[in-house]
Amino acid sequence: MTASLPDSDTDAGTRNRDLRLMDAALEQAHAAAASGEAPVGAILYDPDTDSIVARAHNRPIGLCDPTAHSEILALRAGAELRGNYRLNGLWLYATLEPCAMCAGAMSHARIGRLIFGASDPKGGAVLHGPLLFEQPTCHWRPAITFGLRETEAATLLRDFFRARRKPGAQW
Numbered sequence: 534m535t536a537s538l539p540d541s542d543t544d545a546g547t548r549n550r551d552l553r554l555m556d557a558a559l560e561q562a563h564a565a566a567a568s569g570e571a572p573v574g575a576i577l578y579d580p581d582t583d584s585i586v587a588r589a590h591n592r593p594i595g596l597c598d599p600t601a602h603s604e605i606l607a608l609r610a611g612a613e614l615r616g617n618y619r620l621n622g623l624w625l626y627a628t629l630e631p632c633a634m635c636a637g638a639m640s641h642a643r644i645g646r647l648i649f650g651a652s653d654p655k656g657g658a659v660l661h662g663p664l665l666f667e668q669p670t671c672h673w674r675p676a677i678t679f680g681l682r683e684t685e686a687a688t689l690l691r692d693f694f695r696a697r698r699k700p701g702a703q704w
């Protein structure tokens with residue numbers, strides 16, 4: 534794990550806003566679980582207008598799409614709304630540490646800030662594995678905050694996969 538990734542933007546107002554938006558991302562994660570998808574949610578947010586641009590949850594099973602992670606779906610919705618694949622200035626909240634695909638997409642979209650909840654040693658690419666934003670080939674790196682509502686996000690995932698492993702489970 535890297536010890537870098539500082540975040541200077543941690544005043545009380547920002548933290549309260551982060552918690553509120555992470556709660557919205559957690560609502561999406563619950564919706565994912567309810568539809569049998571891995572419980573991960575994402576919110577795309579515009580700090581200039583204090584508005585949520587897109588809400589999404591994991592849907593690879595439902596959409597038959599291996600790229601349908603919550604972050605990708607939120608980025609796609611935001612780009613379509615803006616009519617621009619660049620999403621400069623927008624912030625992305627995710628309940629779980631993004632994978633390499635999603636972190637790469639955030640870099641391409643020039644997301645200004647990434648806020649995530651639980652870390653993911655198995656599949657994450659921000660604090661773990663590829664450390665994508667720290668690679669010299671990564672040309673855009675958002676400001677990063679992590680650990681918000683991490684217990685809630687991690688518990689949701691653990692309970693979901695525990696239920697899946699139960700004998701007789703349908704998933």
Ligand SMILES: [Zn+2]
Pocket residue numbers: 602604631632633634635636
């Ligand atoms: Zn992903």
